[in-house]
Each structure stands twice: as structure tokens, then as C-alpha cells.
Amino acid sequence: MSHWNTLLQTALVGTARQPVPAAEGMAGEFGGLLQAIQGGEAQGQLLRAAGAVAIGRRAGFVAPGLSPSDAPVAAADERPVLKEPALQAAIADALASGPLRLQHEGLAALTAAGLRLPHNLLPTALDAGRRAIDVRSAVIPALGERGLWLAAHNDDWRYAVGASEQADAQTRWDEGSLEQRRAVLAEQRRSEPAAARERLAAELPQLPAKERAALLGALAENIGPDDEALLDAQLKDRARDVRQVAGELLQRLPASAHVQRIEAFLAPLLLQAGGAWQMNAPEAADPRWKDDAIDPARPTHESLGERAWWLYQLVRQTPLAWWTARTGMTPAALLGWATKSDWKDALFRGWNEAILAVSDVDWCDAMLDHHHTQYSQRAWVGQLLALLPRERRERHWLIELGLAGSGVQNVIAFADQACAPGETPSAELSLQLAAALRTRVERGDLANDYVLRQVLGNAAALLHASALHLLAGLPRTAEESPGLASALSDTARIVRARQLFSSLLPQSTSSSQGRP
Amino acid sequence: MSLSTEAVLALAPDDASAKAAKGLLAPAKWPTLAYSDDAVWGECQGSGSKPYQAQVDLTGPVFRCSCPSRKFPCKHGLALMLLRAQSEASFTAGTPPPWVADWLASRREKAEKKEARAAEPAAAPDPAAAAKRDAQRWKRIDTGVQELARWLDDQTQRGLASLGSEQQQAWGSMAARMVDAQAPGLGQRITQAAELIGAGEGWPARLLDRLGRLQLIVDAVPRRDTLSAATLADLRTALGWPQDRDALLVDGERISDQWLVLGQCTDERDSKLVERHVWLQGRASGRRALLLDYSHGGRGFETAWISGSERAAVLCFYPGHASQRALLAEQLADAPAASAGSAQDTSDEWQRMAQQIAANPWQPLLPMVWAEAVPARHGDQWWLRLDAAPQALPMQLATQEAWQLMAHSGGAPLRVFGEWDGEQFAPLTAWASGAAVGSAPVWALAGVRT
Numbered sequence: 001m002s003h004w005n006t007l008l009q010t011a012l013v014g015t016a017r018q019p020v021p022a023a024e025g026m027a028g029e030f031g032g033l034l035q036a037i038q039g040g041e042a043q044g045q046l047l048r049a050a051g052a053v054a055i056g057r058r059a060g061f062v063a064p065g066l067s068p069s070d071a072p073v074a075a076a077d078e079r080p081v082l083k084e085p086a087l088q089a090a091i092a093d094a095l096a097s098g099p100l101r102l103q104h105e106g107l108a109a110l111t112a113a114g115l116r117l118p119h120n121l122l123p124t125a126l127d128a129g130r131r132a133i134d135v136r137s138a139v140i141p142a143l144g145e146r147g148l149w150l151a152a153h154n155d156d157w158r159y160a161v162g163a164s165e166q167a168d169a170q171t172r173w174d175e176g177s178l179e180q181r182r183a184v185l186a187e188q189r190r191s192e193p194a195a196a197r198e199r200l201a202a203e204l205p206q207l208p209a210k211e212r213a214a215l216l217g218a219l220a221e222n223i224g225p226d227d228e229a230l231l232d233a234q235l236k237d238r239a240r241d242v243r244q245v246a247g248e249l250l251q252r253l254p255a256s257a258h259v260q261r262i263e264a265f266l267a268p269l270l271l272q273a274g275g276a277w278q279m280n281a282p283e284a285a286d287p288r289w290k291d292d293a294i295d296p297a298r299p300t301h302e303s304l305g306e307r308a309w310w311l312y313q314l315v316r317q318t319p320l321a322w323w324t325a326r327t328g329m330t331p332a333a334l335l336g337w338a339t340k341s342d343w344k345d346a347l348f349r350g351w352n353e354a355i356l357a358v359s360d361v362d363w364c365d366a367m368l369d370h371h372h373t374q375y376s377q378r379a380w381v382g383q384l385l386a387l388l389p390r391e392r393r394e395r396h397w398l399i400e401l402g403l404a405g406s407g408v409q410n411v412i413a414f415a416d417q418a419c420a421p422g423e424t425p426s427a428e429l430s431l432q433l434a435a436a437l438r439t440r441v442e443r444g445d446l447a448n449d450y451v452l453r454q455v456l457g458n459a460a461a462l463l464h465a466s467a468l469h470l471l472a473g474l475p476r477t478a479e480e481s482p483g484l485a486s487a488l489s490d491t492a493r494i495v496r497a498r499q500l501f502s503s504l505l506p507q508s509t510s511s512s513q514g515r516p
Numbered sequence: 517m518s519l520s521t522e523a524v525l526a527l528a529p530d531d532a533s534a535k536a537a538k539g540l541l542a543p544a545k546w547p548t549l550a551y552s553d554d555a556v557w558g559e560c561q562g563s564g565s566k567p568y569q570a571q572v573d574l575t576g577p578v579f580r581c582s583c584p585s586r587k588f589p590c591k592h593g594l595a596l597m598l599l600r601a602q603s604e605a606s607f608t609a610g611t612p613p614p615w616v617a618d619w620l621a622s623r624r625e626k627a628e629k630k631e632a633r634a635a636e637p638a639a640a641p642d643p644a645a646a647a648k649r650d651a652q653r654w655k656r657i658d659t660g661v662q663e664l665a666r667w668l669d670d671q672t673q674r675g676l677a678s679l680g681s682e683q684q685q686a687w688g689s690m691a692a693r694m695v696d697a698q699a700p701g702l703g704q705r706i707t708q709a710a711e712l713i714g715a716g717e718g719w720p721a722r723l724l725d726r727l728g729r730l731q732l733i734v735d736a737v738p739r740r741d742t743l744s745a746a747t748l749a750d751l752r753t754a755l756g757w758p759q760d761r762d763a764l765l766v767d768g769e770r771i772s773d774q775w776l777v778l779g780q781c782t783d784e785r786d787s788k789l790v791e792r793h794v795w796l797q798g799r800a801s802g803r804r805a806l807l808l809d810y811s812h813g814g815r816g817f818e819t820a821w822i823s824g825s826e827r828a829a830v831l832c833f834y835p836g837h838a839s840q841r842a843l844l845a846e847q848l849a850d851a852p853a854a855s856a857g858s859a860q861d862t863s864d865e866w867q868r869m870a871q872q873i874a875a876n877p878w879q880p881l882l883p884m885v886w887a888e889a890v891p892a893r894h895g896d897q898w899w900l901r902l903d904a905a906p907q908a909l910p911m912q913l914a915t916q917e918a919w920q921l922m923a924h925s926g927g928a929p930l931r932v933f934g935e936w937d938g939e940q941f942a943p944l945t946a947w948a949s950g951a952a953v954g955s956a957p958v959w960a961l962a963g964v965r966t
Contacts (some may be wrong), residue, residue: 008724011675011676011720011724012677012720013675014672014673014676014677014678016675043665044669047727048731048735049728050725050728051727051731052728054724055729055873055877058873059869059877060870063909064907064910065906065907065908066901067906069892069927071892073927074926074927086602086603097535119920119926120522122920123920123923146923150919150923153922154919489539492542493538493541
């Protein structure tokens with residue numbers, strides 16, 4: 001309606017400067033009405049006409065045209081949807097406000113039961129995965145076709161966009177999300193390692209750094225001498241993450257040129273003098289280091305000195321076996337020796353990272369035993385524990401827990417760090433931990449111990465399902481502070497949700513292995 | 517009647533109550549859980565020695581609990597209904613114990629008394645005194661409206677382009693003057709118009725639209741003697757002159773029907789004041805109705821409505837042309853005989869809208885049902901594509917809710933109900949396309965909009 005636009009022009013400029021436009025060209029009753037307005041009182045004339053036109057526009061509203069959509073409609077889901085209202089509510093609740101471990105467990109239980117999320121939970125689940133990378137591996141398989149379709153419509157959910165889960169491996173590799181591509185690669189590495197390596201090599205140059213690092217890591221499966229050339233080339237990658245992954249993988253190939261070069265750098269620094277081994281650090285940066293991803297420039301906030309920084313990088317990339325072979329010492333003896341060295345910090349940090357990179361269980365055990373007596377390096381303990389198979393790991397926890405259960409907070413914190421989402425400590429240890437916690441709660445410790453409140457919720461989300469009954473129905477009193485009441489009711493909600501989730505699972509699958 | 521978890525959570529007066537209710541869900545906390553045809557009740561072990569007694573009259577649903585909470589419904593009532601939704605097997609069928617039966621009986625009695633009162637001829641009000649009060653109010657409104665007319669003229673003489681955020685305060689005091697002049701409806705329109713200044717692209721056009729329609733109300737006031745009774749009623753509503761509910765229940769147009777709850781929403785008005793819209797459609801009459809309620813301080817609403825459900829009732833409509841607003845006059849035990857005609861014909865929503873606006877141009881919101889609508893996102897804007905046509909309505913919806921609606925659609929059509937304000941469509945309820953009338957919606961707007 002062009003008359004509206006002329007009215008708007010006048011309204012913008014003001015009737016003091018521009019007269020109210022005549023209603024020319026308007027026919028019929030409406031035209032007559034506008035003419036009558038024009039002939040009436042001068043005050044309010046502009047708005048009166050605008051009001052009449054506004055009402056007319058409103059009554060005759062024509063919705064704007066939108067170019068027809070050619071976006072595909074979501075594919076039908078073959079998997080049945082989770083229908084049980086109590087479980088739906090528990091998963092919704094976990095996604096909205098539960099700990100990450102609980103979110104992971106609910107989604108994984110649903111997927112393991114062959115079900116998918118109901119439509120109304122898809123945005124919440126996709127948002128949970130956007131916030132926490134650790135929960136994505138559980139979110140994506142629970143989405144179903146509708147969820148994958150939805151993710152493609154929102155940039156924030158790009159991580160979940162992938163090929164249809166019913167598609168073949170090639171399609172999932174070509175069109176899949178990073179998670180899906182990693183899964184395709186890892187699967188192929190198990191049966192045809194060479195073909196998988198070629199698939200990756202062809203793709204690497206086009207990928208962003210984060211994806212290069214993530215996919216390169218998949219070569220750990222079935223790694224062999226044939227992988228050396230590709231890994232060696234990645235030592236010169238632009239991205240530090242990629243260089244580090246390549247270096248860590250090459251450590252698993254002791255015959256590789258990279259390992260030989262690193263050992264050659266290190267050998268002259270470790271000398272026997274007067275029957276004792278003596279550690280030195282490099283005197284100057286070596287220009288040849290750049291081929292092996294060793295950074296001569298010490299980062300600004302690095303706590304090590306310059307020479308220690310160089311030594312640490314060499315130690316980190318040296319296979320652990322080199323040390324025992326060279327010195328004839330056991331890992332435990334080496335650790336004892338290193339504590340007396342000037343270069344102790346560089347050695348320990350380098351070894352710790354080497355242990356984590358290649359998951360050397362014997363070194364790991366030795367390092368943990370060493371840490372029990374040396375409390376200086378506790379930050380590493382959780383990560384090291386995570387490497388061990390469960391029985392070897394839990395031996396350390398039992399020492400920590402103590403006969404009186406006084407270490408229960410520390411053990412739960414370590415176990416929380418060591419168990420990947422979806423894993424639990426063993427049933428036996430879980431029972432001991434839950435019993436120790438229950439004793440403390442019944443004794444009234446929660447009233448003043450704020451850390452214990454936090455630990456209680458973590459334990460409820462972490463421990464093996466068979467120990468949960470000990471954390472259910474904790475004693476309540478009339479005079480609880482709001483903080484205490486909320487800790488207890490959060491714990492009760494987590495326990496209840498997990499008991500519901502375990503009803504989805506066949507009872508035999510609830511045990512878990514060490515972290516892969 | 518059985519409610520879904522979502523439907524129960526939609527009844528919570530605030531998020532804190534919903535969260536607290538979820539903490540009470542272990543059946544072990546409830547020594548008693550039982551139901552009859554009309555009611556559900558349970559005893560919940562609190563921290564004290566005596567358990568709280570929570571009960572729900574399912575004809576509402578109306579909640580009652582012995583706990584001291586001022587929230588309505590309280591966490592115990594919500595938890596009771598959540599448990600019912602999630603583990604029905606925990607409840608036993610039974611005869612209501614005295615603490616439930618007495619309450620149900622007193623509710624029935626009160627309803628009967630109210631009905632009897634409504635049937636009695638109203639105590640003869642003093643017509644002379646009423647006329648005098650009306651005349652006084654009109655006098656104050658006349659004065660206010662004259663001032664508003666001059667002020668509006670001032671704005672247009674100077675031009676809207678010169679407006680900026682520094683004028684918003686002046687507009688706020690003008691709105692306050694209209695409230696003083698006993699025309700709060702005008703004050704509200706000025707406040708809403710002031711919010712448009714400088715807000716988004718094309719704001720002057722939206723502002724001109726608002727001010728133009730405001731001018732029409734201003735023009736109508738001095739001409740009120742020439743208006744029909746119905747138009748005068750519409751004008752009084754537009755001015756924000758409240759109706760006397762008792763008089764309305766006596767004089768108003770009554771329609772007895774089987775009412776489908778099309779949808780509902782709650783909006784936060786001022787701090788702590790919540791306004792609820794419940795939209796109904798009569799199965800036989802095809803008439804659409806708006807029940808408008810208010811609640812203060814997070815207390816919630818006494819009677820709950822369940823979107824997608826049907827209820828036999830007599831509604832009493834406010835006077836005016838094409839009146840939508842109504843009061844619930846009477847709940848009926850049995851549905852009135854259904855007519856053959858279907859009230860679900862949505863092919864003519866545009867026609868219906870045009871007629872409504874022609875009948876009463878001051879109607880702020882119009883209900884619309886679209887049988888085949890596809891929610892879509894283009895750029896930064898949500899749209900509702902209509903009936904496979906290239907036409908689409910701009911859609912006003914919080915992001916999280918909009919994604920839920922998308923999830924339910926999957927790119928395929930839904931039946932969508934919502935409110936149209938002339939510029940934006942606010943969806944309130946969605947059903948699978950072709951779902952039976954009276955079936956549960958797949959999606960309903962939840963929570964209080966701020």
C-alpha cells in the first residue's frame with residue numbers, strides 16, 4: 001500500500017515541514033473513508049489516516065513469500081524411541097543440570113538398549129554436547145536420524161553433523177562428523193592398517209589442525225614400522241598439537257629414525273663417572289632439533305630453565321626402555337636416582353609424559369609407588385592412575401583409602417579423574433568407598449565439611465551401580481542448612497537416576513575395563 | 517485424566533518449584549499414594565514428624581497441600597502428579613480418606629453456591645450512584661485524552677525521525693498520566709510504543725502503526741455517545757476500564773460447549789505479576805475464547821488447563837464485537853451434544869482474522885490455527901511456512917523452544933496454534949499433522965515469558 005509509505009515519509013519529517021499527503025488513487029469505501037478523514041479536523045490528521053491504513057493493512061495482511069524450501073525432510077528412524085516417562089524425565093533432568101558423568105551414563109544406557117532420544121530432548125542433548133566435548137561420544141549415537149537432521153540446521157551443533165548412521169563406512173568417512181570419521185578410521189586400522197593409513201594420508205593436507213591431530217591419533221591402533229614415514233613427515237607440521245601426537249606415536253617404534261636421532265642427542269648427556277651415572281643438560285640448542293619437533297625457544301611462562309626445557313623435551317620423546325637398557329637400573333631405581341639429580345624436574349616431567357604417551361604400565365606403577373612417598377608431584381597421580389588396568393590401579397587407591405577410610409575424598413577425586421565417562425571403579429572398591437562415605441555422613445561430618453558434600457555427589461555419579469544402595473536414603477534432619485539440604489537432595493536425585501538407567505541395561509554389561 | 521511429565525512441569529509456578537518437586541520423586545518418600553475417579557492424593561514424608569498431605573482435584577486440576585508453602589501448586593502437589601505421570605503403578609485405587617473427601621465435598625458445595633448466587637437476581641445496584649461514578653470516570657478520561665491528543669500532534673509535527681532514547685522517559689511520564697486519568701489501556705499502549713523507538717530496522721513504521729491506532733481510540737472517546745453499545749464496550753476495554761465480573765456473569769453472552777484447550781502462555785508483566793492466556797475453541801460453536809488471569813508473587817494459578825484436552829463448560833463472554841475474552845461460568849459434568857459441524861476447519865484463518873479486525877480493530881491478539889505448518893530458520897529469523905505455500909509468518913519464539921519445535925517437525929508439517937499480534941506469530945502448541953482433536957500436543961510452550 002503505497003499510501004502508507006507517503007504517510008510514513010511525512011511522519012518521519014514532521015507535519016510542521018511537510019503537509020499530510022492526500023489520499024489520491026485510493027478507490028472504494030476505504031478511499032472514501034480516507035477522504036473524509038482529510039476533510040475533518042486538522043489536529044491528529046496524520047495519525048488518524050495512519051491508524052485507518054494500519055487497521056486496513058492488518059486486516060488485509062499478506063504473509064511475506066519465502067523461497068520454497070529444498071531442504072530435505074528428516075529420514076524416518078528405524079530405532080524405537082525411549083518411551084518410559086520416568087527415564088525420559090531422568091535423562092532430561094541429567095542433561096539440564098546433572099553432572100557430566102550422569103549425562104554420559106543416561107545417554108549410553110539408552111543407546112545400549114537400542115533406543116534413541118525422544119524429539120523434545122534433542123536440542124538439550126545437542127547443547128550438552130556443545131558445552132562438553134567429553135559427552136559428545138554419548139550424545140551422537142543417541143540422536144537418531146532426527147537429531148542428526150536437527151544438528152545440520154544449527155552451527156552450534158556442527159560437531160554432531162554427520163552422515164546417516166545407517167550409511168556405509170565410505171559415506172560416513174566422506175560426510176561424517178569428526179567423531180564418525182575417527183570411528184571409521186579406528187575400525188579400519190584393526191583389519192587393514194595400511195589401507196587406513198592411506199585413507200588418512202590422502203586427507204591430511206586438507207584438514208584443519210584440530211582434525212589432523214585427532215585423526216592422526218587413530219594410528220595408535222595396530223601401529224607398525226610402515227607408519228614411520230607418514231608420522232615422521234608430521235613432525236614438521238605447522239601445529240604443535242600435531243607435532244606432539246606424531247612424536248608420541250613414533251616413540252612406540254624404537255627402530256624409527258626419529259627415535260634413533262633423539263637417543264643420539266641424549267646419549268652424550270648421560271655419563272658414568274666414578275661408578276655413578278651423571279645427568280647433564282644440553283649446553284646449546286642444536287639446529288638439527290627442528291626435524292624432531294624440539295622447540296629451542298623456551299615458552300614465556302615455562303617454569304623450567306632454558307637448559308632444563310631442552311632436556312625435558314628430549315626425555316619426553318625418548319622411549320622409556322632406553323633408560324633401563326642404558327643404565328641397567330629398574331624404573332624404581334632410576335626414579336630414586338633422579339631425585340638426587342640437578343635436573344630432577346626435567347627428568348620427572350619428561351618421564352611422566354612419556355609414560356602417558358605410550359601407556360607403560362611398569363613405569364606407571366613405579367612412578368605411583370614413588371609418588372606415595374614423594375608428595376611433590378600429586379598433580380600427575382590422577383593421570384597416571386588412569387593408565388593402569390583396574391586391578392593395578394585400585395591397589396594404589398586402597399593404600400590411599402587407608403584402613404580407617406580417611407582417604408575416601410582423595411580416592412574419589414582420583415577415581416573421578418581416572419575413570420573415563422562410562423567407567424566405574426570395581427564393585428568391591430565401590431562398596432568400600434560408599435561404606436566409608438556413609439559412615440562419615442551418619443557421623444554428621446556433612447554439617448561442616450563442604451568438600452565432603454561435593455565428594456558425595458561425585459561419588460553418587462561415579463561408583464559402581466551395585467554400591468549405590470549405600471548412598472540411597474541418607475539420613476536427613478529437620479535442621480539442615482540450605483547448602484546441606486541441596487547436597488543431599490542432589491545426591492538422592494543422582495542415585496535415583498542411575499538406578500533408573502541401570503534398569504535399561506542387561507545386568508551383565510555394567511562392569512568396566514581400564515581406560516583404553 | 518492422565519497428565520504427561522511435561523504437562524505437569526508446565527503447571528509449576530517457577531523453575532525452583534519444578535526442581536524441588538523432582539527431588540521428591542522416590543516413591544519411598546511417599547508412605548501413601550492413591551487415587552479415585554476424581555482425585556489423586558498422597559502423603560509425603562518431610563523433615564517433620566507429620567507427613568504433608570497433598571491432593572489434587574482432577575476436575576481442575578486444582579491442588580491442595582498441608583505444607584506451609586505459598587507457591588501454588590507447591591512442590592508436593594507437583595511431585596504427586598509427576599509420580600502419577602512416571603510410575604502410575606505406585607498408586608493404589610481407593611476411596612478418598614476424610615482429609616481428601618471433605619475437601620472435595622467443600623469444593624463441590626462452593627461451586628454449587630456460586631452457581632446459585634449467579635442464578636439469583638443480582639442485588640439491585642443503585643443505578644443513580646453507578647451512573648454518577650461512570651460520569652466522573654468519563655470526565656477524567658476526557659481530560660486525559662485531550663492532553664494525549666495534543667501530545668500526539670506535537671510528536672507528529674516534530675517528526676518521528678527526531679526521536680531517540682532520550683525521549684523514552686518523557687513517553688513514560690505521559691503513560692503514567694494516562695493511568696492517573698483512569699485510562700491505563702492508553703498508558704500501556706504508550707509504553708509499548710516507546711519501547712519501539714530505535715529498536716530494530718524499520719522501527720518508525722511500526723511506531724507509526726501503533727500511534728495511528730492509538731489516535732483512533734483518542735478520536736472515539738469524545739464521540740462515545742454516537743457509538744453502539746458493543747463498540748462502546750470495545751472502547752472501554754481498549755481504555756483499560758475493567759468489567760465488573762459479577763455483573764458480567766449475569767448479563768454476559770453464555771455459550772455452553774465442549775471446549776478444546778488450544779494452547780496457553782504465561783507472561784511476566786511487571787515484576788512479580790504474571791498474566792496467563794488460555795485459548796479455547798468450542799467443538800460445536802467453533803467459537804474461540806480467551807481466559808485471561810493474573811497471579812502475583814509466583815503463586816501460580818488455582819485451576820490448571822491442559823493444552824490439547826477438552827472440557828465441557830459454560831463460558832460467559834465479555835461484551836463487544838467479536839468478543840474473545842470470556843469467564844468460566846460453570847463446569848459441566850457431561851459434554852453438551854456434539855454438533856455435526858467440525859470446528860477444526862482452518863482453511864480460512866485469514867478470513868477469520870480479517871473479520872475479527874473489522875469487527876473490533878482494537879483486539880490486540882488473534883488466535884490462529886494452522887493445519888499444515890513447517891517451522892524454519894532463515895538467517896537470524898524464525899519462520900512458520902504455511903500450508904506448503906511459499907508464504908510464511910515471522911515467528912516469535914525463544915531459541916530453545918524454537919529448536920524443540922524444529923525437532924518435532926523434522927521439516928514435515930505440524931498443526932500449530934499460536935497468537936498473532938499483526939506482526940509476529942507466537943506459537944503456543946503443536947500437534948502432529950492430522951492428529952485427532954483432543955489428542956495431546958507434541959509440543960507446548962513452557963515456562964513464563966519475560
